[in-house]
Amino acid sequence: MKILPEISRTLSEYLLIPGLTTEDCTPDTVDLGAPMVRHRVGEDPAVRVATPLVSAIMQAVSSPALAVALAQAGGLSFIHQNQRIEEQAADVLAVKRHKAGFRTVDVTVAAQTPLGELARLLADTEHGLAVVTENGEADGAFLGIISRDDFHLERHGALETAGNRMRGREGLMTAPASVSLSDANELIWRHHLDVLPVVEGGRVVSLVLKSDYQAHKTYHRASVDGEKRLRVGAGINSRDYKDRIPALMEAGADVLCLDSSDGYSVYQAKTLEFARDAYGEDVFVGAGNVVDGRAFRYLAEAGAAFVKVGIGGGAICTTREQKGIGRGQASALLDVVQARDAYARETGVYVPLCCDGGLLSDAHMAVALAMGADFVMLGRYFARLDESPSRKLQIDGQWYKEYWGEGSRRAQNAARYGQRGRMAFEEGVDGYVPYAGSLYDTVERTRAKLTSTMISCGSTNLRDFHRDAVLVPVSAESFKQTGAEVQLRRPAIDAGE
Ligand code: IMP
Numbered sequence: 001m002k003i004l005p006e007i008s009r010t011l012s013e014y015l016l017i018p019g020l021t022t023e024d025c026t027p028d029t030v031d032l033g034a035p036m037v038r039h040r041v042g043e044d045p046a047v048r049v050a051t052p053l054v055s056a057i058m059q060a061v062s063s064p065a066l067a068v069a070l071a072q073a074g075g076l077s078f079i080h081q082n083q084r085i086e087e088q089a090a091d092v093l094a095v096k097r098h099k100a101g102f103r104t105v106d107v108t109v110a111a112q113t114p115l116g117e118l119a120r121l122l123a124d125t126e127h128g129l130a131v132v133t134e135n136g137e138a139d140g141a142f143l144g145i146i147s148r149d150d151f152h153l154e155r156h157g158a159l160e161t162a163g164n165r166m167r168g169r170e171g172l173m174t175a176p177a178s179v180s181l182s183d184a185n186e187l188i189w190r191h192h193l194d195v196l197p198v199v200e201g202g203r204v205v206s207l208v209l210k211s212d213y214q215a216h217k218t219y220h221r222a223s224v225d226g227e228k229r230l231r232v233g234a235g236i237n238s239r240d241y242k243d244r245i246p247a248l249m250e251a252g253a254d255v256l257c258l259d260s261s262d263g264y265s266v267y268q269a270k271t272l273e274f275a276r277d278a279y280g281e282d283v284f285v286g287a288g289n290v291v292d293g294r295a296f297r298y299l300a301e302a303g304a305a306f307v308k309v310g311i312g313g314g315a316i317c318t319t320r321e322q323k324g325i326g327r328g329q330a331s332a333l334l335d336v337v338q339a340r341d342a343y344a345r346e347t348g349v350y351v352p353l354c355c356d357g358g359l360l361s362d363a364h365m366a367v368a369l370a371m372g373a374d375f376v377m378l379g380r381y382f383a384r385l386d387e388s389p390s391r392k393l394q395i396d397g398q399w400y401k402e403y404w405g406e407g408s409r410r411a412q413n414a415a416r417y418g419q420r421g422r423m424a425f426e427e428g429v430d431g432y433v434p435y436a437g438s439l440y441d442t443v444e445r446t447r448a449k450l451t452s453t454m455i456s457c458g459s460t461n462l463r464d465f466h467r468d469a470v471l472v473p474v475s476a477e478s479f480k481q482t483g484a485e486v487q488l489r490r491p492a493i494d495a496g497e
């Protein structure tokens with residue numbers, strides 16, 4: 001037994017001390033771009049992100065819709081691996097096939113689905129229409145489209161079926177998968193359509209909506225591959241990797257990541273070895289999670305593309321209470337950063353670090369990046385947004401979105417927690433987080449704050465920020481001062497009401 005002399009510290013125990021801000025340090029010159037995969041020091045990595053934010057490998061977070069939005073905003077999502085291999089590969093494919101202005105099909109029903117159920121589904125998901133398919137699933141044969149305007153519950157009854165009110169496929173104008181956005185919009189306007197289904201092999205692969213015509217924007221920071229397709233990552237595990245990795249590679253995943261609460265294991269090394277033997281330089285597999293330099297070096301030597309740092313800090317995490325393992329995120333990060341830099345000096349290979357879990361604010365992200373993280377992985381942050389797959393609901397007048405841990409009974413992700421079959425105990429909770437609006441606005445705000453922090457510290461890129469940042473631990477008294485109570489202004493009281 002050995003006891004480390006240090007105290008395990010969290011990110012909120014540190015503050016940044018401003019550095020000299022020079023005239024060439026402005027919002028336009030600050031570059032938040034970060035390497036995502038291992039590369040030789042001084043060379044360009046094969047995968048970079050313009051926004052150093054990635055979404056957690058979680059059911060409640062990383063769906064194709066969120067992955068598209070985050071890639072457009074310059075980050076990257078990891079489609080979760082707690083689903084069948086074919087389903088996960090289809091999610092990856094949906095992102096790779098995404099074309100700006102073309103929406104993924106989010107709501108599908110069967111012809112027998114009662115209108116009452118359909119209405120609830122549309123309300124819960126805030127969608128205006130559903131695709132009707134033979135089996136009610138997204139991969140089923142296309143039968144028709146039904147929108148909120150095609151039925152009225154009082155007039156048609158909740159038990160009437162979607163099939164009886166849908167606009168059948170025969171009467172609908174459709175387009176082939178090769179259609180361009182401008183041709184699709186041309187058809188929509190010429191034929192007075194509200195929706196144009198894009199069909200391939202009898203299945204709807206995407207929808208072009210008239211209502212999106214105005215909203216269509218170009219995303220100058222988007223994470224795209226050499227063929228201008230959006231980039232997407234995918235989680236894998238160290239059990240079914242021999243089947244999962246080939247399926248995800250076939251679907252076009254740009255980066256893979258081992259999804260485990262404790263990554264310091266021979267199983268991760270074996271998975272990395274399999275990927276390297278099968279795909280050589282064409283595959284990038286991140287590994288983790290780890291909380292010290294030993295574990296970092298083990299995974300770096302095993303070929304990890306990047307290493308994820310953090311055990312027990314996640315917002316929904318109960319690992320520390322359940323198993324007594326973990327480490328404060330700041331202590332873990334500082335230890336692993338030292339090991340990463342030593343490894344780069346010795347070998348000439350830079351293995352990026354991802355700070356994962358427990359980042360409760362933009363300030364935490366700034367501190368993590370200053371300490372040496374290359375990018376951050378966020379669960380709660382993205383779960384709160386419109387684009388996440390979870391349900392939005394109102395409790396006591398406030399809007400929330402559901403958020404549950406992969407170690408919760410709801411997720412049943414036994415592979416992530418090294419448990420066999422059904423989970424014997426939980427390492428995560430199932431709950432709600434306050435709804436926070438659109439991903440595009442939220443990520444833009446975070447970018448603005450990170451940029452502003454870097455300007456205060458006099459850095460124009462993350463490499464300089466790692467080198468030049470000066471941090472200081474804060475005392476318990478400073479915490480108290482930060483928390484001094486001020487009655488916040490409320491417009492109704494100010495107006496004397
Ligand atoms: P958050 O950003 O604080 O919500 O943390 C998200 C991270 O928590 C994920 O990327 C995982 O590493 C971790 N995580 C996800 N589900 C669980 C769980 O059920 N228990 C413990 N950690 C979890």
